[in-house]
Amino acid sequence: MSDHFRLEGRPRAIRSAERRIAACWLITALAALALAGLYIAGGQPQVEGALLFVAFVFLGLGFVVIARDLLPGSNVTGSRGALPSTEAEREAAQAAFERGEEPFVRRSFLLRMLLLAGGALGLAALFPINSLGPRPKDTLRRTSWRKGSRLVTEDGRPVMFGDLLVDGVLTVFPEGHTDDADAQTVLINLGDAPQKVPPNRKTWSVDGYVAYSKVCTHAGCPVGLYSPDRHQLLCPCHQSTFAVLDICRPIFGPAPRPLPQLPIERDSSDFLVAQSDYTQPVGPGYWNRP
Amino acid sequence: MSDAGNESVAEPGAAIGPDAGSPAATRPARRQSWIDRLAQWGDDRLGISRFTQTALDKIFPDHWSFMLGEVALYCFVVLVLTGSYLTFFFSPSESNVVYHGSYRPLQGVQMSDAYRSVMDISFKVRAGLVMRQIHHWAAVVFVAAIVVHMCRIFFTGAFRRPRELNWIIGVTLLLLAIGNGFTGYSLPDDLLSGTGLRIAYSVVLSIPFVGSWFGFLFFGGRFPGTAIIQRLFVIHVLFVPALIAITLSAHLAVVWHQKHTDFPGPGKTEDTIHGSRLWPQYAAKSIGLFCFVIAVLAALGGLAQINPIWLYGPYRPAAASAASQPDWYVGWLEGALRVMPNFEIRLFHHTIANPFFPGVLLPGITFLLLYAWPFLEQRFTRDRAGHNLLDRPRDRPMRTAFGVATLSFYLVLFLAGGDDVLASTFGLSLQAMIHTFQASLLIVPVVNGYVAWRVCKELSRQRAHPIQRPVAGVVTRTVTGGYEVVGEPEGDGRTEPALETGSEG
Numbered sequence: 064m065s066d067h068f069r070l071e072g073r074p075r076a077i078r079s080a081e082r083r084i085a086a087c088w089l090i091t092a093l094a095a096l097a098l099a100g101l102y103i104a105g106g107q108p109q110v111e112g113a114l115l116f117v118a119f120v121f122l123g124l125g126f127v128v129i130a131r132d133l134l135p136g137s138n139v140t141g142s143r144g145a146l147p148s149t150e151a152e153r154e155a156a157q158a159a160f161e162r163g164e165e166p167f168v169r170r171s172f173l174l175r176m177l178l179l180a181g182g183a184l185g186l187a188a189l190f191p192i193n194s195l196g197p198r199p200k201d202t203l204r205r206t207s208w209r210k211g212s213r214l215v216t217e218d219g220r221p222v223m224f225g226d227l228l229v230d231g232v233l234t235v236f237p238e239g240h241t242d243d244a245d246a247q248t249v250l251i252n253l254g255d256a257p258q259k260v261p262p263n264r265k266t267w268s269v270d271g272y273v274a275y276s277k278v279c280t281h282a283g284c285p286v287g288l289y290s291p292d293r294h295q296l297l298c299p300c301h302q303s304t305f306a307v308l309d310i311c312r313p314i315f316g317p318a319p320r321p322l323p324q325l326p327i328e329r330d331s332s333d334f335l336v337a338q339s340d341y342t343q344p345v346g347p348g349y350w351n352r353p
Numbered sequence: 354m355s356d357a358g359n360e361s362v363a364e365p366g367a368a369i370g371p372d373a374g375s376p377a378a379t380r381p382a383r384r385q386s387w388i389d390r391l392a393q394w395g396d397d398r399l400g401i402s403r404f405t406q407t408a409l410d411k412i413f414p415d416h417w418s419f420m421l422g423e424v425a426l427y428c429f430v431v432l433v434l435t436g437s438y439l440t441f442f443f444s445p446s447e448s449n450v451v452y453h454g455s456y457r458p459l460q461g462v463q464m465s466d467a468y469r470s471v472m473d474i475s476f477k478v479r480a481g482l483v484m485r486q487i488h489h490w491a492a493v494v495f496v497a498a499i500v501v502h503m504c505r506i507f508f509t510g511a512f513r514r515p516r517e518l519n520w521i522i523g524v525t526l527l528l529l530a531i532g533n534g535f536t537g538y539s540l541p542d543d544l545l546s547g548t549g550l551r552i553a554y555s556v557v558l559s560i561p562f563v564g565s566w567f568g569f570l571f572f573g574g575r576f577p578g579t580a581i582i583q584r585l586f587v588i589h590v591l592f593v594p595a596l597i598a599i600t601l602s603a604h605l606a607v608v609w610h611q612k613h614t615d616f617p618g619p620g621k622t623e624d625t626i627h628g629s630r631l632w633p634q635y636a637a638k639s640i641g642l643f644c645f646v647i648a649v650l651a652a653l654g655g656l657a658q659i660n661p662i663w664l665y666g667p668y669r670p671a672a673a674s675a676a677s678q679p680d681w682y683v684g685w686l687e688g689a690l691r692v693m694p695n696f697e698i699r700l701f702h703h704t705i706a707n708p709f710f711p712g713v714l715l716p717g718i719t720f721l722l723l724y725a726w727p728f729l730e731q732r733f734t735r736d737r738a739g740h741n742l743l744d745r746p747r748d749r750p751m752r753t754a755f756g757v758a759t760l761s762f763y764l765v766l767f768l769a770g771g772d773d774v775l776a777s778t779f780g781l782s783l784q785a786m787i788h789t790f791q792a793s794l795l796i797v798p799v800v801n802g803y804v805a806w807r808v809c810k811e812l813s814r815q816r817a818h819p820i821q822r823p824v825a826g827v828v829t830r831t832v833t834g835g836y837e838v839v840g841e842p843e844g845d846g847r848t849e850p851a852l853e854t855g856s857e858g
Binding site for chain 2: 313
């Protein structure tokens with residue numbers, strides 16, 4: 064019952080419970096001191112975790128034992144009382160509210176002006192939000208690739224024809240734009256593997272070197288895994304798979320479109336360069352994508 | 354009114370002092386402890402004695418399943434404490450630095466200052482790693498506790514009138530917890546979380562009409578931009594935690610005001626509540642639970658490695674590793690992205706991109722359904738009465754079946770989020786794996802729902818309840834002062850009358 068505790072009237076049991084609780088909290092104190100010592104000595108994550116565990120388990124155990132054995136207040140029943148107000152209270156509240164509502168309703172044009180004022184303030188607040196970032200305009204349709212951009216590696220080294228063995232892959236960027244995440248391109252030397260090349264792309268590759276956007280058309284992850292024996296590019300995030308010999312058409316997974324191809328050529332000093340930017344937007348779809 | 358006198362609050366006029374007439378005469382004669390004096394000081398200024406007495410006398414049910422919400426609450430406390438410590442050392446900056454810290458493999462590597470500061474927290478700051486790992490584990494357990502708590506509320510019908518409002522507040526808390534988990538997970542700017550941000554950006558881009566605009570505003574331009582880490586930081590340490598604190602307070606205030614539900618049983622009625630008083634019984638037990646939560650999180654944080662960012666390396670847009678799994682509570686979305694068939698809608702020079710359906714539409718519908726559930730169920734069952742006593746899941750086979758089916762659906766999505774790990778662990782083909790998951794999404798919920806429905810029907814046919822002792826009825830006191838036995842004696846010979854007294858102030 065409410066004002067009795069479990070061990071009431073059993074002095075020996077009480078004393079033994081007290082001893083157990085005291086022991087628990089003593090262990091906590093010792094673990095805490097050990098923790099302090101450990102920090103002075105420099106700390107060690109595993110031991111810190113273990114000591115914190117010991118300290119808090121015994122702290123909690125002490126509380127649970129004291130609640131169970133020595134504290135009153137368990138096993139009581141009480142009334143819940145009624146939640147809803149009485150009819151009179153509701154009416155009084157309504158009357159109190161109407162004291163202010165009625166004058167406003169009578170002057171509904173004032174209410175409209177208030178709404179106008181609030182709306183105008185809200186509208187004015189929209190424009191500072193614009194400074195959070197530039198407007199997209201058509202930036203999503205373009206990357207930093209330009210006619211004549213040299214293909215460089217992530218650390219800026221230009222790539223020459225002949226740098227890749229057959230079935231070799233390399234991630235390349237336009238020279239001077241290695242921070243343009245959407246321009247990342249995967250360069251593959253397919254050697255003389257038979258490709259299905261559409262007529263308008265006959266001149267887009269250089270002797271088996273092909274360049275495709277590395278940004279997955281599903282959710283934008285870098286399509287980084289190339290399997291040379293199957294000539295497939297695999298996205299590590301959601302497993303979209305692209306057939307490199309067939310203009311990187313998606314053959315498995317959620318990607319809805321082929322990876323766009325970057326037209327490349329060989330310049331007079333054997334460096335690989337882009338013929339132009341990508342001819343279609345790279346990466347995942349978005350509302351204004353044509 | 355109450356039989357439990359409150360001894361810690363002094364009663365004016367209870368005793369007569371030697372110098373009657375002076376203000377001191379109204380104080381009790383026995384020597385006052387500092388608590389008495391503090392209580393009196395407070396009451397003179399705020400009049401808090403009545404509230405204190407009601408609060409200390411408040412009755413809380415004892416069933417273990419009522420602790421789940423408390424576990425979530427205590428995780429939040431741990432998150433705030435450990436998180437505050439981490440903010441002293443974290444640098445929310447994307448400026449490029451070269452690492453010169455004590456972790457050899459990354460020495461001389463270019464990274465963002467954010468990543469560098471998390472490396473220092475992990476290897477240099479005293480108790481840094483253990484705090485960081487406790488923080489991460491606490492986030493993981495926080496969301497888990499919320500979900501399990503919510504399952505308890507759902508399957509026992511605790512969301513029914515008058516508690517629809519608190520269900521809505523609770524669903525909001527789940528949403529905020531997931532949001533804060535994801536933003537915090539993204540802060541270290543490591544390869545894994547950066548990949549997650551890239552996917553989140555693509556999901557935002559896919560929103561019709563406003564997607565690219567939102568994406569650019571949020572990231573400060575085209576991905577990865579330069580502003581995302583500092584913005585996520587403010588969101589993670591200020592906006593969302595403040596919202597959680599406010600929402601959590603509202604959640605607790607409502608449960609305090611409405612009082613807890615309770616399981617039906619001998620002596621339990623719609624108008625009474627049975628359990629332990631807040632003071633001292635429940636308070637002591639709850640502090641004990643708090644300590645256990647801290648203990649478990651500390652053990653996990655110290656002994657179980659989580660998010661070892663030094664193994665992932667700093668984020669580079671051109672890199673990603675296989676087996677990129679997010680924290681568990683985002684797993685269902687990750688799985689949904691993976692099993693989605695590869696189509697997108699292209700109409701009139703506009704595109705509704707593929708990630709929109711699993712990344713925006715699915716969570717939208719999920720949370721809409723969660724918010725609407727109490728009202729949907731009222732529509733179906735036409736039960737609009739107030740309920741303080743809980744349902745046993747078996748007695749509501751349709752609800753239970755629906756809940757099991759829904760959980761199965763999200764469990765399949767969650768597993769699909771790890772399809773590459775599962776495929777390589779069990780040596781299966783990834784393709785077969787995905788197709789199996791796609792089929793399972795349609796089949797498993799239906800099968801599980803049906804099985805749950807049958808099990809409920811079967812169990813409710815046998816009347817025995819596994820947790821209740823049979824009793825010989827309840828003795829209650831009548832208005833006139835007599836006693837009477839209410840309820841049918843049932844069960845076997847192990848009967849005992851349950852006599853209960855007391856009331857709540």
